[in-house]
Amino acid sequence: MAALPLIAAAVPVAMYASSKLSLPQDAHLISSLIGSKIAYSNIAKSDTLNVTHRFDGCYRKYPDREALVFEGRSYTYRDINLASNKIGNWLLAKGVKRGDIVSLLMQNKPEFLFCWLGINKIGATGAFINTNLAGKPLTHSLKTATATMLIMDTELASQVANSLEEIQQMGYSIYSYGGPEQFDFATPLDVSGVSDADTPEHLRRGTTVDEIAMLIYTSGTTGLPKAGRVSHSRTSVGPMFWSRFYKFSEKDRIYVSLPLYHSAAAVLGMCVAWSQGATVVLARKFSATHFWEDCRRNNVTVIQYIGEICRYLLNAPEHPLDKAHSIRLAHGNGMRPDVWNRFRDRFGIPVIGEWYASTEGTGALSNYNTGVAGFGAIGHRGALASLLDKGLKIAKFDVQTEELIRGKNGYCIECEPGEPGELLTLIDSAEPTRDFKGYHQNSSATKKKIIADVFKAGDMYFRTGDILRRDKDGYFYFGDRVGDTFRWKSENVSTAEVSEVLSQYPDCIEVNIYGVQIPGHDGRAGMAAIVAKPSMNWDQFAQYALKNLPRYSVPIFIRKTPEIEITGTFKQRKVELVNEGMDPSMIKDEMLWLDGHSYKPFKAGEHKRVVSGQAKL
Numbered sequence: 001m002a003a004l005p006l007i008a009a010a011v012p013v014a015m016y017a018s019s020k021l022s023l024p025q026d027a028h029l030i031s032s033l034i035g036s037k038i039a040y041s042n043i044a045k046s047d048t049l050n051v052t053h054r055f056d057g058c059y060r061k062y063p064d065r066e067a068l069v070f071e072g073r074s075y076t077y078r079d080i081n082l083a084s085n086k087i088g089n090w091l092l093a094k095g096v097k098r099g100d101i102v103s104l105l106m107q108n109k110p111e112f113l114f115c116w117l118g119i120n121k122i123g124a125t126g127a128f129i130n131t132n133l134a135g136k137p138l139t140h141s142l143k144t145a146t147a148t149m150l151i152m153d154t155e156l157a158s159q160v161a162n163s164l165e166e167i168q169q170m171g172y173s174i175y176s177y178g179g180p181e182q183f184d185f186a187t188p189l190d191v192s193g194v195s196d197a198d199t200p201e202h203l204r205r206g207t208t209v210d211e212i213a214m215l216i217y218t219s220g221t222t223g224l225p226k227a228g229r230v231s232h233s234r235t236s237v238g239p240m241f242w243s244r245f246y247k248f249s250e251k252d253r254i255y256v257s258l259p260l261y262h263s264a265a266a267v268l269g270m271c272v273a274w275s276q277g278a279t280v281v282l283a284r285k286f287s288a289t290h291f292w293e294d295c296r297r298n299n300v301t302v303i304q305y306i307g308e309i310c311r312y313l314l315n316a317p318e319h320p321l322d323k324a325h326s327i328r329l330a331h332g333n334g335m336r337p338d339v340w341n342r343f344r345d346r347f348g349i350p351v352i353g354e355w356y357a358s359t360e361g362t363g364a365l366s367n368y369n370t371g372v373a374g375f376g377a378i379g380h381r382g383a384l385a386s387l388l389d390k391g392l393k394i395a396k397f398d399v400q401t402e403e404l405i406r407g408k409n410g411y412c413i414e415c416e417p418g419e420p421g422e423l424l425t426l427i428d429s430a431e432p433t434r435d436f437k438g439y440h441q442n443s444s445a446t447k448k449k450i451i452a453d454v455f456k457a458g459d460m461y462f463r464t465g466d467i468l469r470r471d472k473d474g475y476f477y478f479g480d481r482v483g484d485t486f487r488w489k490s491e492n493v494s495t496a497e498v499s500e501v502l503s504q505y506p507d508c509i510e511v512n513i514y515g516v517q518i519p520g521h522d523g524r525a526g527m528a529a530i531v532a533k534p535s536m537n538w539d540q541f542a543q544y545a546l547k548n549l550p551r552y553s554v555p556i557f558i559r560k561t562p563e564i565e566i567t568g569t570f571k572q573r574k575v576e577l578v579n580e581g582m583d584p585s586m587i588k589d590e591m592l593w594l595d596g597h598s599y600k601p602f603k604a605g606e607h608k609r610v611v612s613g614q615a616k617l
C-alpha cells in the first residue's frame, strides 16, 4: 500500500491511455483507498482511534445538525451526545470498566445509539444481540458475549423472560430500557438523575488497534451465531473508505431500515453517517409498505438494502409515485442480477452501490454501478487495481468435498477468468482492514476460517466461504455460499443461479433452492420451496424451467409453501429444509415432482417409486 500515492499520481494521465483496462473505475477505487488510508493514519497519530471520536468529531463540528430522525422525531448531534453521556456515566456508576462487555438487546430506536455510544465512551464493548432470537440461539449469543450486564429493550422482555433462568445462571443482571413497562426480573435503566457531562478525558486516550468496539454476530444461516470481534480501527477505517467511494457528504440523509445489531446498518449506515455528519432516518424495521413514503417524507438521499429487500419492493404493485424521491444512491449487498436493472428502472435510482464485505472478514469489493455495464457484479478490479491489491484470490474449490484444491506443489490454484472458486482474502495484522480478529472466545471457529501456506509458504488467508467468479474485464460475480452448490448427475448446480431464473417467473413470489439426498442416489436432487401466486399454473412453470435451465438444474421436487423463513438479516434459511428432505410424510407442505415434463403431486406412492429407483429422475 505504501506504493499507492506514487502510482495514483500517474493515474489521470494513464486513464486516457487505455479505457480497456478500466482505469477510470480503478482510479476512483484507488483514490478512495488512499484517501481513507491517509485519514486513518491521521487519526491513529492523533490518538483518536476510538470510534466514539468519529461521532464526537461530527458533534463538535455540527452540534445542532439533525443527526437522527426516528418516527417523526428529530435528534441533533448534541441530543445524542448528551443522551449517550448519561448512559456512559450510568455505566461507570454501575462499576462497568474499560474492556468490559455489555450485552445489548435492542431494536432499532434512538436508545440503541445512546447505549452503543455510551458503552464505547467508557471504553467498554457492546455485544449486539440479534433481536429476533429466542430460546437456544438467544442464550447461546448471551453466553458467548461473556458479559454480566444485559440492557434489554422493554419491548423484547418476553424473549428474555422465556429463557430467564438460564440467563440468570450465566450471572447476568438485567436492565430494561427504551419504554415505560416494568418487569419483576429487570431493573429499569433510569438516567433521570445522571449527569450528561462528558465521560472523563483520560478514558478517551490510548485506544489501540487491537481493542474491540463491538461484538457483532454472524447471521446464523447455517448454525448458531458466532460473535465477530470488530475493532475500533476497523470501525473507523471502513466507513472512511465507503464514504469516499460512494461520495457521501454531510448533506446526505441515509435511510436505515436494516437491523442495527448487524454491521451493514451499524458500520455502513451509522458509522458512515458519523464520518461525515450526515443524517440518518432510522426505521424500526423494514416495511415494503412504508419504505418509499418514509423516504419521500424525509427527503432521503441514500437507501441501504439487502438483496431480498429489493425483491420485496419490486413485488409490490407499481405506484405513480415510484420515481418521486430524491434518492441518489442505493447501496447494500446481495442485489441479485435478475432484480438489478428492473429495480433501477422502476424506481429511477441513479447509482447502485453493491458491495461485498463481511463483519469479520479481511477483504471487500465494491461496485459503483450507473448503467448496464457491470450490472449484477459485486465488485470490480481493473488491471491496475489488481496489480496493487493482491489480497483477493479466487481459488479452485471442490464442490463435493467442500475443500480447496491444492496442486502438486501443495499450494492452492487460482481460477481462470470465468471459473468459479472460493474467495480467499489475505490476512495481514499490520493493516486494519486485513486484520482478522476472530470470533470471541471461540478459537476453534476462528481457526476454521484461517488457511495457511496458500500460495506461498507462510502466507495466511481468510476463507470467505463464498463461491465467486471474476470475468476477464475484472468484474466479480457472486455464485453461492460454500455448501449451497450441490452436485447432481455429475454437474454442479448453483442454488443462487437456479433461484434467479425461477424468480423471474411472474407467478413466483419467492423461491428458495436447495439440494436433498435421495436414498439410493448419488449427489443431491434439486428442490424448490416456492411461494406462488394463486394464479400459478405448474405445468407452464415446468415448461418455463425446462426452457430456461439445463435439465439437471431444474428442481426435481417442489414444496408449495406459504412463506419462506429468513434470518433477521433477510437471508433465507436452508438448513431445516435440507434436513426435512423429500419424504412427503415428513413435510407439511404439499409437494410436487417433475414427472417427465410437468410437475405432478408427490405423495407416498411416488416417493416409494423414487426411492426404490423405479422412477426416472
Ligand SMILES: *[C@@H]1O[C@H](CO)[C@@H](O)[C@H](O)[C@H]1NC(C)=O
Pocket: 050, 051, 052, 053, 056, 098, 099, 120, 121, 122, 123, 124, 199, 200, 202, 203, 204, 205, 206, 207, 208, 211
Ligand atoms: C473511547 O473514547 C471514549 C470517549 O471518546 C473514552 O471514554 C473511552 O475510554 C475510549 N475507549 C477506549 C477503549 O479507548
Ligand SMILES: *[C@@H]1O[C@H](CO)[C@@H](O)[C@H](O)[C@H]1NC(C)=O
Pocket: 297, 298, 299
Ligand atoms: C424536504 O425538502 C423540502 C424541499 O426542499 C423542504 O421543504 C422540506 O422541509 C424537507 N423536509 C424535511 C423533512 O427535511
Ligand SMILES: *[C@@H]1O[C@H](CO)[C@@H](O)[C@H](O)[C@H]1NC(C)=O
Pocket: 397, 398, 399, 400, 490, 491, 492
Ligand atoms: C464441478 O466442480 C468441480 C470442482 O468442485 C470441478 O472439478 C468440475 O469440473 C465441475 N464440473 C462441471 C461439470 O462443471
Ligand SMILES: *[C@@H]1O[C@H](CO)[C@@H](O)[C@H](O)[C@H]1NC(C)=O
Pocket: 144, 223, 224, 226, 441, 442, 444, 445
Ligand atoms: C464455536 O463455534 C462453533 C461453530 O463454528 C460452534 O458450534 C460452537 O458452539 C462455538 N463454541 C462456543 C464456545 O461458542
